[in-house]
Amino acid sequence: xxxxxxxxxxxxxxxxxxxxxxxxxxxxxxxxxxxxxxxxxxxxxxxxxxxxxxxxxxxxxxxxxxxxxxxxxxxxxxxxxxxxxxxxxxxxxxxxxxxxxxxxxxxxxxxxxxxxxxxxxxxxxxxxxxxxxxxxxxxxxxxxxxxxxxxxxxxxxxxxxxxxxxxxxxxxxxxxxxxxxxxxxxxxxxxxxxxxxxxxxxxxxxxxxxxxxxxxxxxxxxxxxxxxxxxxxxxxxxxxxxxxxxxxxxxxxxxxxxxxxxxxxxxxxxxxxxxxxxxxxxxxxxxxxxxxxxxxxxxxx
Amino acid sequence: xxxxxxxxxxxxxxxxxxxxxxxxxxxxxxxxxxxxxxxxxxxxxxxxxxxxxxxxxxxxxxxxxxxxxxxxxxxxxxxxxxxxxxxxxxxxxxxxxxxxxxxxxxxxxxxxxxxxxxxxxxxxxxxxxxxxxxxxxxxxxxxxxxxxxxxxxxxxxxxxxxxxxxxxxxxxxxxxxxxxxxxxxxxxxxxx
Numbered sequence: 315x316x317x318x319x320x321x322x323x324x325x326x327x328x329x330x331x332x333x334x335x336x337x338x339x340x341x342x343x344x345x346x347x348x349x350x351x352x353x354x355x356x357x358x359x360x361x362x363x364x365x366x367x368x369x370x371x372x373x374x375x376x377x378x379x380x381x382x383x384x385x386x387x388x389x390x391x392x393x394x395x396x397x398x399x400x401x402x403x404x405x406x407x408x409x410x411x412x413x414x415x416x417x418x419x420x421x422x423x424x425x426x427x428x429x430x431x432x433x434x435x436x437x438x439x440x441x442x443x444x445x446x447x448x449x450x451x452x453x454x455x456x457x458x459x460x461x462x463x464x465x466x467x468x469x470x471x472x473x474x475x476x477x478x479x480x481x482x483x484x485x486x487x488x489x490x491x492x493x494x495x496x497x498x499x500x501x502x503x504x505x506x507x508x509x510x511x512x513x514x515x516x517x518x519x520x521x522x523x524x525x526x527x528x529x530x531x532x533x534x535x536x537x538x539x540x541x542x543x544x545x546x547x548x549x550x551x552x553x554x555x556x557x558x559x560x561x562x563x564x565x566x567x568x569x570x571x572x573x574x575x576x577x578x579x580x581x582x583x584x585x586x587x588x589x590x591x592x593x594x595x596x597x598x599x600x601x602x603x604x605x606x607x608x609x610x611x612x613x614x615x
Numbered sequence: 616x617x618x619x620x621x622x623x624x625x626x627x628x629x630x631x632x633x634x635x636x637x638x639x640x641x642x643x644x645x646x647x648x649x650x651x652x653x654x655x656x657x658x659x660x661x662x663x664x665x666x667x668x669x670x671x672x673x674x675x676x677x678x679x680x681x682x683x684x685x686x687x688x689x690x691x692x693x694x695x696x697x698x699x700x701x702x703x704x705x706x707x708x709x710x711x712x713x714x715x716x717x718x719x720x721x722x723x724x725x726x727x728x729x730x731x732x733x734x735x736x737x738x739x740x741x742x743x744x745x746x747x748x749x750x751x752x753x754x755x756x757x758x759x760x761x762x763x764x765x766x767x768x769x770x771x772x773x774x775x776x777x778x779x780x781x782x783x784x785x786x787x788x789x790x791x792x793x794x795x796x797x798x799x800x801x802x803x804x805x806x807x
Contacts, residue, residue: 571642574698574705579646581701587762590700 320397322364327355336375357386361395368399380462385410396521407524409459411452414517417444418451426454426469433560434477437597449511449518456522457484457507476604478595480511537607549576559600586610618679621792627682630670635689637663643705655750662743673736696777703762704770710751711774717744
């Protein structure tokens with residue numbers, strides 16, 4: 315994530331007479347019945363706050379969505395805006411999503427999670443699945459918004475590298491053949507994303523950016539699953555060929571002492587720190603790689 | 616001399632706990648990065664293994680074979696507070712456990728009619744245990760920069776509270792085997 319991203323929240327709508335002519339045109343096209351106008355006005359106030367803090371022009375109508383540097387999201391009462399303060403060649407799109415107090419139906423997972431993501435979710439203890447599903451929903455929404463070529467995409471067209479991670483990478487897996495990128499824009503199949511999620515008292519907030527291909531040639535150092543598999547193999551004498559990101563840790567380690575040994579060994583090797591909540595969320599080797607990646611990125615920030 | 620069955624059980628329990636300690640510290644010694652702590656943890660691992668040997672020899676000298684026990688005091692920590700998540704938590708749980716061991720051995724030294732061979736073994740082990748508490752305390756202090764002093768203190772407080780509960784539970788479960796731990800019995804033993 316670029317260092318300087320600004321987030322602003324707001325729970326009070328703008329007064330309609332405060333709108334600029336451009337904003338008024340958008341506002342007048344909204345349905346007057348229902349909550350749509352109020353939530354839009356609240357989101358615009360949040361966006362104005364973030365724009366003001368960033369030094370960018372405050373007229374929100376100048377930022378069509380999806381946008382390279384700006385995104386908004388709202389719940390029934392709260393809006394959040396994310397703004398990239400200055401142009402950054404590495405970033406081609408910005409997305410933010412907040413969900414509070416809602417829970418996607420478990421049956422909906424197949425519509426927005428990929429096969430590997432669904433398999434990961436199935437391995438999560440049942441009591442933790444609603445939170446995991448909601449978290450991934452916000453990630454997918456944020457990634458979708460960050461994809462400026464998302465016109466015919468669905469959330470299921472994106473896949474996160476390690477579903478357990480509160481921070482990580484995602485990619486678009488099913489490029490729609492009917493979409494041709496504008497000159498100079500990356501084609502959808504090249505688009506990759508970086509995201510970060512924050513747990514809130516009753517939900518989650520995720521922010522995503524789309525990365526330009528040139529940025530991806532020099533990414534920040536990430537933890538490679540192959541390295542993790544090699545190390546696990548040497549620690550517990552399991553052939554590395556048997557280890558995949560979906561391999562369940564509980565099926566690998568014979569006892570809790572071994573689990574502690576593996577956890578401490580990785581923390582020492584990568585100079586990161588896990589806590590008990592981290593260990594509870596570790597189900598697969600993919601989770602472990604994602605956690606190491608996330609913690610190392612936090613350390614380097 | 617014939618060792619009373621309860622005494623045989625207790626010394627075997629000590630032996631089993633020392634073996635588990637050695638097995639645990641052997642694993643930790645493999646994972647700690649090179650440096651002073653690696654050396655100290657490796658030393659600790661050898662101490663625990665030696666202590667298990669001391670108790671084995673002590674039992675043998677008293678014409679009593681060690682009972683093959685699977686359980687050990689440390690097992691209850693894992694059940695009560697979960698797995699230590701990082702090296703700081705490993706050292707914190709060690710600090711709390713080592714203090715408990717010293718306290719237990721001290722009480723045992725005050726037991727009336729304690730056999731000289733048992734006393735000799737405890738006193739030998741206590742020399743090492745004091746060093747364990749000292750080096751672990753220093754290690755935790757060094758870790759405050761990485762983990763945060765508040766977090767280290769909170770972890771120690773949490774583990775200490777858990778240890779008190781575990782010890783009370785252990786007394787309730789095995790109290791009749793360990794008569795000298797009964798406060799009333801201890802008072803009588805210490806009376807002039």
